[in-house]
Ligand SMILES: Nc1nc2c(c(=O)[nH]1)N[C@H]1C(S)=C(S)[C@@H](COP(=O)(O)O)O[C@H]1N2
């Protein structure tokens with residue numbers, strides 16, 4: 239066993255134990271599992287399964303930077319997504335190889351009375367920690383199902399996850415800094431960088447009201463443990479109800495500004511048509527776009543995988559998840575006849591309005607052959623999912639009613 243392997247073994251043990259180690263690093267290559275693959279239900283949908291540090295084998299989208307999608311079957315394991323299965327998305331090839339949580343600082347500047355440089359201990363000492371269960375979903379989750387196809391990673395439905403986040407409200411930090419009159423937005427960024435000077439850095443921005451709403455938070459724990467390195471160790475911004483693009487990892491800088499930030503990842507990328515449906519006729523060109531913001535209502539069956547065979551007449555226990563941007567799910571229904579009739583499911587425990595909401599029901603297959611099972615959700619505002627996908631050029635915010643085909647035998 240060579241030195242490199244020895245070091246890998248030691249580091250792996252540290253990752254697994256997660257016992258108060260100050261620095262966590264990525265200084266070894268991902269492990270390829272025994273040529274396992276996972277195939278998504280669209281053309282060219284076969285993905286290699288690869289285990290990165292602190293992660294079980296996940297679907298490889300790109301290696302540099304790591305972009306990993308979770309196999310959908312993991313959602314069966316529970317309403318909280320396990321840390322070692324949670325998807326991973328980065329934009330900049332230059333991600334930190336190791337981070338010493340004791341040395342990490344969050345700088346707060348711009349239009350503030352008192353610029354701050356905060357350690358993790360400082361953040362943890364700012365008051366009682368808050369906890370919130372919230373869904374982190376990539377804007378491009380499910381892009382692979384968008385028709386006609388659009389540019390970008392062809393993702394299945396595993397670029398989302400639900401976790402319990404522990405940290406301190408961003409509001410507390412900003413109050414300590416003293417936000418000045420004229421503040422319009424905050425910009426946020428992390429430790430990852432572009433390689434070439436001409437490449438725009440991953441900097442995001444949102445309105446000061448959202449920063450001060452008391453829910454937007456800086457988290458240091460995910461499901462009761464340190465945040466996995468690839469998910470933003472040691473601190474990550476949590477913007478409940480908003481797409482993952484705002485949930486900045488390895489959070490290192492916050493700047494209060496007096497205008498609307500126009501960096502690449504606001505002005506050019508992560509934009510949707512500026513209308514109510516955030517959609518345009520498939521294949522057409524939008525005339526006005528705006529930055530993507532909140533999640534749209536979605537629901538999934540998690541207990542069945544498409545293509546399964548089920549015996550005629552036996553009731554099948556069906557289970558799944560639903561979520562929206564924080565109004566709260568009020569109903570989930572299933573249909574086995576193309577949406578002519580809908581049967582209500584029972585909602586499970588309410589872990590908070592930003593969480594996945596579990597649902598359960600029984601379904602009795604009535605006739606032999608291929609059956610398309612559909613699921614749809616409604617929220618407290620009365621919003622529902624569209625029957626088919628609403629198209630936009632980025633393939634963002636897909637939320638059509640999901641269909642799973644099974645064979646009744
Ligand atoms: N520092 C940093 N934070 C980031 C990104 C990034 O590229 N760099 N990508 C964002 C995007 S687009 C998504 S979808 C989420 C993904 O979060 P995860 O990797 O923890 O699942 O991280 C967000 N935060």
Ligand SMILES: [Mo]
Pocket residue numbers: 327375376377378482483
């Ligand atoms: Mo994303």
